[in-house]
Amino acid sequence: MSTILPRHRNGSRYDDDEVDESSPLINNGHGGKATEKPRDGTASTMATFGLVFTIMWIQALIRWISSPTEFRPAPVLGPDEIETWRLVCLRIFEALSVGVLLVHIWFCILVPAFPYLKHFKRTDKTPEFTLDGRHVIGGLVALCADGFLNCYQYIFMWNSHSINIGVWAKFLPFHNHASSSRYAESLLWGPPMYVYFCAGFGIVGSKMAKPLKARFPQLSNAGILTIVWCIEFILDFVIENLAIRITHGYGFAKTYRPLTLFPEKVYQFPIYESIFVASLGCIFTAMRLKAFETGRSPVEAGYEHWHPRLQNAVRTFAVIGFSAGAVVMFYHLPLNWLGVIGDCHADMPSYMKPGPVE
Template identity: 80%
Template sequence: MASNIHYQRADYESGLDENSPLITGLTGRKPELKSRDGTASAMATFGLGFSIMWAQALIRWFASPTEFQPAPILGPDVIEPWRLVSLRIFEALSVGVLLAHIWYCVLVPAFPYLRNFKATDEPHQFTLDGRHVLGGLVALCADGFLNCHQYIFMWNANSINRGVWAKFLPFHNHLSSSRYGESLLWGPPMYVYFCAGFGILGCNMAKPLRKRFPDLSNAGIFTIIWCIEFVMDFVIENLAIRITHGYGYAKTYRPLTLFPEQVHQFPIYESVFVASLGLVFTAMRLKAYDTGRSPVEAGFEIWHPSLQGTVRTFAVIGFSAGAVLIFYHLPLNWLGVIGDCYADMPSYMKPGPVE
């Protein structure tokens, strides 16, 4: 019976129809309204606020006579010499990866001469990749939220460290110890290569995948990229945890934990969160191919030309920090706090006393 029903366009007075604007008199302002579309201002505001929070935490951390000190290495356990050497190698490799990102994503576009060390007419640029690198380093602030209520993420006090800035962030439980060793050499690089790095890698995978499977939907392409990044994170993290004891997961949600109650226990949702985070950066980078800017930068044109670059930068910082919080820290903290699977921690991975 439904097939016999005929739909007709409704007739309205004054020649109006379904396509007419709800509020008259605005049809001639489409270009103006289009220029005001976007989220750049809102994202930049969040990025600026997050940067201020990070700056005050760093200043107070540096000035603290108790917090800006290497975390105490508790006994009686002593890290094996071969494992300590592996930890130092991991730190060196991580710093190398970070420097490579800074060189190719920030310095070379900003100073094209550095590409081949020859004079060039290329314009100086601060690219989306460079902004993603900067955004990752600012988002590093959120690492202080990992153990803000409970010690769910364990750190090796033998890492090169100066304690942690957690005590100077909002929501920190002052009954929880902040005397653990946030790594200065492999911690910051992770926020760069799991965000900006996975974004670049995902885009480089998307192109050949599209060429190989032209009929595959965007969702299909993203699913393949997500699976690859999931496996990469799983392999990288499990090797790092097992070989170096650089870090680990002290308290996890048991039903989703592999190797439970071992020092190297691994919550499978960690790789889910990291792969999802990397995919978001991949999507932002892919969206920037056509327009030259990512969706989070849309609308920066309404600002004075002298401020547009700054607004774009803080918008990307806001996106990076928000993505890290939403896709990683909030779910990881929730599953850790409600978890009941405790790792068998060596003493050098336990926090010092509350001060």
């Protein structure tokens, strides 16, 4: 009868000199004893993806800015006119969004990098580039994926009265050139959404986790994240529905009818939008909570194997890769699929329709 060894604190059943000889990953062919643990290459893999995504974003920006047809405000089509009060609300929404973005940049990037800024007093605190700061940068790079929203069909509508200089969609892979790219990607509320729905929700979720654990000590980590997901679902549902109804800043032009609330209205809302956003928020929350335990998020694992001068860059690009990958996999791909197969068309005012293909 085989003896079952007790589990140690690291979760292994084996002592340091006892290994499972049947495992090809750790058997070195010398008596079954492992001499070296396999290196974790997660950071390298994620950093590679992050670097490639960043290059794609840079080339799209350069080509967009140098384009005489794409780098200019989207046309405001008639005959519909936006109400004055709604336009004022749109400007307030833009200003608030920029304010939220600046708060994230200040507290997540600038204050950790320049500790003096926290209280405007000299301090001996060491400057650092935190995970929150990397999440903010990652969100701004992941903004590139916003060009995929209407890469095949116009499923996500934009208000041409938003402050904009068009959109870079035409210069991204997979863009359908028969589909118009003359719509108004917002410069003022668009980028902040990729920060506060990712990095921001990660911070909020982490702040909720500790009191939840104290209040319900019997809950597992999965249980806590489930509660966080529900709260973030409600937050997104309220924020987005208020923004859509009051400002007409954006909306959903084509959705999957069985999962759409207020169908065929200008403010129709696919319930899966909040599902995707809450899921993103939970993923960023989980990364942040894990970083509290180990000193770095799971996607940064293995960065220490790089030369010390490259470690910060590898960690940063790894987080960028994670941010971009999460946004694409958990938001853009499913949203596009459900939009393309959808048959619920919003009653769009003309100022939310795209200009003609150029």
